[in-house]
């Protein structure tokens with residue numbers, strides 16, 4: 001069963017997740033972190049940078065990101081490679097060769113997907129961090145009649161494109177395709193933490209945990225994984241009551 005940890009604020013929830021990552025990095029010789037982009041993990045990365053300033057090292061860590069827009073260069077301000085550089089990689093002691101993000105500018109996208117699957121095979125993920133889209137997507141696995149298991153190219157859903165316009169000056173500039181890890185690749189992580197903050201995520205969180213597994217809510221597949229924790233703030237947890245699961249606020253100890 002999916003564990004749910006609810007905190008009064010997103011800040012407390014973030015400190016909780018950062019402490020889990022710190023413990024993993026400290027305990028493992030070669031930890032592999034699966035990382036996500038979006039506004040949800042921004043404070044998490046800030047906290048990890050803070051831990052680095054206090055002495056936490058990342059030189060033995062490998063990171064594998066979930067997804068990347070097709071067509072954006074690695075240094076485009078809205079590319080996920082650039083996001084990771086700006087928010088985390090440039091502030092910690094990790095070498096670029098240990099950080100993997102799909103190449104959205106690959107000429108042969110099918111070959112790039114196959115290359116990324118090989119990377120995932122070579123670096124089994126110890127802990128995968130996820131956000132969730134309003135439509136229940138994880139990575140860029142959008143609701144569909146069928147979901148792909150491995151790394152693949154997706155056409156982004158209309159509502160995802162609209163949601164992403166806030167990062168681009170014009171709707172026409174928002175990429176319409178992305179490369180994303182597949183559902184099976186995500187489920188292969190040893191442990192998964194999905195973070196969701198704010199009332200606008202409450203319905204997606206409820207649908208992901210409803211007990212049904214459906215391709216119309218990709219995050220619902222997480223219910224099949226043995227070690228998943230949803231880390232929520234109070235607002236994202238408001239619809240938990242509809243599932244008969246009262247949000248009990250957690251203290252910070254794991």
Ligand code: GLP
Pocket residue numbers: 036037038039040041066067130131132133134138139140160
């Ligand atoms: C994008 C990313 C997802 C992320 C989602 C939610 O679609 N591909 O990995 O979870 O946005 O983003 P936010 O955290 O900004 O709400």
